[in-house]
Amino acid sequence: MSAAVPGRDPITPEELERAKAIIRSIEQSFQSTVVGQHQLLRSLLVALLTGGHVLMESVPGLAKTTAAATLARSVSASFHRIQCTPDLLPSDIVGTQIYDQHTGEFRTQLGPVHANFVLLDEINRSSAKTQSAMLEAMQERQTSIGGETHPLPQPFLVLATQNPIEQEGTYTLPEAQLDRFLLKEVLTYPSPTEEAEIVRRAESGVFEQGHGEPVATLDDVRFLQGLAKRVYVDQAITNYVVQLMYVTRHATDYIGAQLAGYIEYGASPRGSLSFSQAARALALVQGRDWVIPEDVKDLRHAVLRHRLILGYEAEADGVTTEQIIDAIFGAVRTP
Template identity: 45%
Template sequence: MEPRESILNISKAMNAAVIGQQDVVERMLVALLANGHVLMEGLPGTAKTRSVKTLSHLVDSEFSRIQFTPDLLPSDVTGSEIYREQSATFDFQQGPIFGNLILADEINRAPAKVQAALLEAMEERQVTVSGQTHKLPELFLVLATQNPIEQEGTYPLPEAQMDRFLLYVRVDYPAGENEAEILRLVRGEKSGESSAPPTKIDQQVVFAARQQVNAVHVAEAAEKYIVDLVLATRAPEKYEGNLPKWIRLGASPRGTLALDAAARAHAWLAGQYFVSPDNIRAVAPACLAHRVHLTYEAEAAGVTRSEVIEELLKNVVPV
């Protein structure tokens, strides 16, 4: 079976298990193919955790769940040195970060010192403890969930960590027509009527798919469009409309890299061998929304980051 066919089967199985969240499923698969991390934000009960668990059941991988709480310690994430009295030595005991698919559940309920423990792992795919560096698995994906910042008992994520997420996905309530279908699905699961899950795909299939994604062609015009979008967030005063009064600080170079990688994956999923402007526009909100900082005026007016990216796409057009 071709890698793309296997990934499309995963997509079909996820959409059957997570009803009414097709955009969320697509973004998660784009991140898997682009070898990047995902931050999912939404109110409780919108299937954020279910989405991650479903993906872990479909890929032959080691799944780790970290429940973030205010009393969590960095060593609870990365692991720590354990003293062995018999040999009078210290041995490193791996923490849950050493899995393949990591569910960082309610990541914004832990303070900054715990968030800092993730920075090296997410960027460099390694963990340093007591001066020793430990490599993480080749398949390593952090899928974090968070409740909106205004909810009680949450901490805003550090900007350095936000920038390390390839994609930001806003998870909304499902449409009304999906609600009854969700009810029947969960009722069937509780009564044991759910169908047998499909066969898990091997990690090598994911790696083969990533090689094909990397081979997707990005023409010079598409590259220019990607760069123009990012540069517009840094110099919004060059454009008319609301951008100058909404954007305080633009996206970093990671935004450019994220747009390129995500657009390639989006095109590959669609069966294309090249990246089109439509692919770039499709992934731009997820790649840039969390990298754009709003002005006080925009925040006071209740403007969302997603609305800013919509305005950006209206003003910056491909050549």
């Protein structure tokens, strides 16, 4: 099925086949190094195709850094890892001007944010000022050093991690800044079979050797990004997404006073935009050039878990954001 989109060129069968081949190669490259984490791979591919950013939450040791580095290597992208600490300064991230004694002039030294893939490890350990500098770069796709503007490379993808079990010495990301992330993934422990495979690969030296060669180019990534924007979204699905976002803000009339009482703030219009962009990318990842309602449903937790703000009563009663999201989706008719 291929449909014409007003203002967009329809995707040709040849373009769709090329996209499938590129995505399949990236998936195989990722899976040759990273064991399991299929949900994370899906989110990383969606972010790659949309130019969005991903917030990853998990306890240490679940291959977040390995996943980011593997994806970057598979598409021939530059990769920088930034370890966030309380004394990290904005200039440590975006760059600064350095005085050159030989020339008697200042020269600009770009920071590690100037890479295609940037891993912000434990972002909640950096101060609010540093978090703001990074999130500004994410939004504006440029940095300003000494009055000069420096565009960030394209594609540009930020993968930020935070550790939920350590709160001492951390700075919680404000809700408005969380909204800048396209997706939030919560990683879980591997199964016993997967963990055994992780041990086998570690002992065979897969991780130390940087296993795997590039299977795609940055031009391929830009091709996929352009194609994702041309994926067809029917007006009925757009209305479905908008209605879901409306329910997050007026939940009492749809999911009952008890569940709705746990919600402090619903999703902003950025939630609707994120669903539209991410659903297009997910459709392309799955080999289609049109969006179906299941694409929206599959992305519901990743898109909304950091946009739906619950009160302290929810934590006290053991109610999770995912439960509220599922209730909202159950209350809105699927087109």
